[in-house]
Amino acid sequence: MSPARLVAYDVIAAVRDSDAYANLLLPARIERARLSEADAALATELTYGTLRRQGFYDAVIAIAAGRPVDAVDAPVLDVLRLGAHQLLSTRVATHAAVNESVALARRVAPAAAGFVNAVLRTVSRRESDGWRELVAEEAGSPDQALAAVHSHPRWVVRALRAGLEREGRGDELVALLEADNASPRVNLAALPGLAGDPEALGEPDRYSPVGLTADRPLALVAEHHGRVRVQDEGSQLAALALSRVAPVRDGERWLDVCAGPGGKTALLAAEALAGGASLVANEVVPARAELVRRAVAPVPLEVPVHEGDGRELDPAALGAPGGFDRILLDAPCTGLGALRRRPEARWRKTPADVAELTALQGDLADAAFRALAPGGVLAYVTCSPHTAETHGTLGRALERWGAAAEQLDTAGIVQALSRPPLDLAGDGRTVQLWPHRHGTDAMFIALVRKR
Ligand SMILES: C[S@@+](CC[C@H](N)C(=O)[O-])C[C@H]1O[C@@H](n2cnc3c(N)ncnc32)[C@H](O)[C@@H]1O
Numbered sequence: 001m002s003p004a005r006l007v008a009y010d011v012i013a014a015v016r017d018s019d020a021y022a023n024l025l026l027p028a029r030i031e032r033a034r035l036s037e038a039d040a041a042l043a044t045e046l047t048y049g050t051l052r053r054q055g056f057y058d059a060v061i062a063i064a065a066g067r068p069v070d071a072v073d074a075p076v077l078d079v080l081r082l083g084a085h086q087l088l089s090t091r092v093a094t095h096a097a098v099n100e101s102v103a104l105a106r107r108v109a110p111a112a113a114g115f116v117n118a119v120l121r122t123v124s125r126r127e128s129d130g131w132r133e134l135v136a137e138e139a140g141s142p143d144q145a146l147a148a149v150h151s152h153p154r155w156v157v158r159a160l161r162a163g164l165e166r167e168g169r170g171d172e173l174v175a176l177l178e179a180d181n182a183s184p185r186v187n188l189a190a191l192p193g194l195a196g197d198p199e200a201l202g203e204p205d206r207y208s209p210v211g212l213t214a215d216r217p218l219a220l221v222a223e224h225h226g227r228v229r230v231q232d233e234g235s236q237l238a239a240l241a242l243s244r245v246a247p248v249r250d251g252e253r254w255l256d257v258c259a260g261p262g263g264k265t266a267l268l269a270a271e272a273l274a275g276g277a278s279l280v281a282n283e284v285v286p287a288r289a290e291l292v293r294r295a296v297a298p299v300p301l302e303v304p305v306h307e308g309d310g311r312e313l314d315p316a317a318l319g320a321p322g323g324f325d326r327i328l329l330d331a332p333c334t335g336l337g338a339l340r341r342r343p344e345a346r347w348r349k350t351p352a353d354v355a356e357l358t359a360l361q362g363d364l365a366d367a368a369f370r371a372l373a374p375g376g377v378l379a380y381v382t383c384s385p386h387t388a389e390t391h392g393t394l395g396r397a398l399e400r401w402g403a404a405a406e407q408l409d410t411a412g413i414v415q416a417l418s419r420p421p422l423d424l425a426g427d428g429r430t431v432q433l434w435p436h437r438h439g440t441d442a443m444f445i446a447l448v449r450k451r
Pocket residue numbers: 235257258259260261262263264265282283284285288308309310311330331332333383
């Protein structure tokens with residue numbers, strides 16, 4: 001039994017069983033099993049690929065087994081999903097995929113080894129495209145077909161479609177769903193003024209002036225002691241949109257309201273240091289506040305990290321009695337824009353989360369707007385393209401703030417960061433990035449000035 005498959009199975013089972021996060025558990029399991037680099041890569045591909053495409057594999061397994069997947073014992077279903085992934089989405093030879101799966105079944109559910117063998121042999125009789133056609137035919141509706149074939153819950157398919165249709169780009173839905181199923185490249189940020197130019201470190205990103213990719217990204221991160229960091233290009237653009245919205249005046253006060261785990265805080269800290277501004281971070285979850293402290297440690301700027309509820313911001317207590325000049329509100333959200341990166345997330349979120357989160361986002365936005373100094377700028381950011389969390393939350397907040405708020409030309413500011421123009425839709429007051437169009441997470445960015 002290959003150690004990579006055992007690690008993948010363990011992580012997939014823990015995700016199902018104990019609500020584990022694959023991106024946190026997998027590296028620990030790889031280390032514990034002392035996997036070689038090649039086996040670690042295989043375990044990662046198997047784990048992430050199986051979790052992302054679980055909806056499709058479940059539809060295939062249900063047809064091949066002749067019963068709904070909820071009638072299959074959970075450990076057996078995990079073995080089947082892992083086997084289906086190898087058969088339909090990797091170059092693993094059919095006999096190896098089936099035999100390894102049967103061996104795994106003997107370990108975790110011995111009575112089901114024959115069943116696993118029979119189901120996977122049926123799965124192996126069609127190519128992936130053939131299964132897609134069959135799964136689409138068996139689905140009850142066009143949306144159910146899209147959901148099953150492209151492996152997203154149906155409500156997420158509808159939410160993503162609504163986000164694209166708002167831009168008149170509904171025809172990009174399948175491209176978006178498939179971009180969510182691909183592994184994102186490991187993207188890096190070189191903290192400006194502290195890490196050298198992206199050109200000197202690797203292949204510069206298309207859009208972010210501080211972003212890059214490199215052949216051995218993690219080695220580069222280790223070598224630069226936190227001044228080169230793993231960070232999505234869209235996240236970099238969101239932080240830089242605020243730090244470069246206007247030239248920094250000496251002594252400006254900046255605040256990051258929802259800072260954990262601190263990726264954007266680190267970039268803002270480097271920008272604040274270069275421009276002569278100060279920066280305070282806030283985060284409600286103590287463990288995540290600790291991650292923020294670690295993220296900003298490589299920047300030679302003192303960044304106090306408060307542990308508090310952002311809805312109760314008190315600028316005076318945070319050292320800015322007159323209010324802050326720039327505030328980043330990277331709001332807690334469903335994360336539907338980062339599904340590539342968090343393979344199990346799509347199966348955990350529910351529409352009920354959206355209602356709860358939009359209420360929280362509105363309260364945080366009000367508190368952040370109150371904490372701005374006159375003339376100060378708020379960046380409202382989500383890593384979700386769900387229109388309730390983007391235009392919905394923002395639009396209601398703007399109604400409440402009335403004439404006190406002025407929407408800035410966010411698109412113009414983001415375009416100015418980038419060498420090639422970004423293909424952006426909308427009226428320019430907000431920016432929506434997309435994995436399929438920009439190769440970034442689906443970040444939403446809106447800059448608002450307090451008059
Ligand atoms: C989208 S994440 C921020 C990501 C971060 N900006 C980065 O780039 O690494 C949102 C954060 O808000 C925090 N949060 C949730 N509710 C909050 C609240 N009421 N006050 C402050 N922080 C909150 C979450 O714990 C989470 O760390």
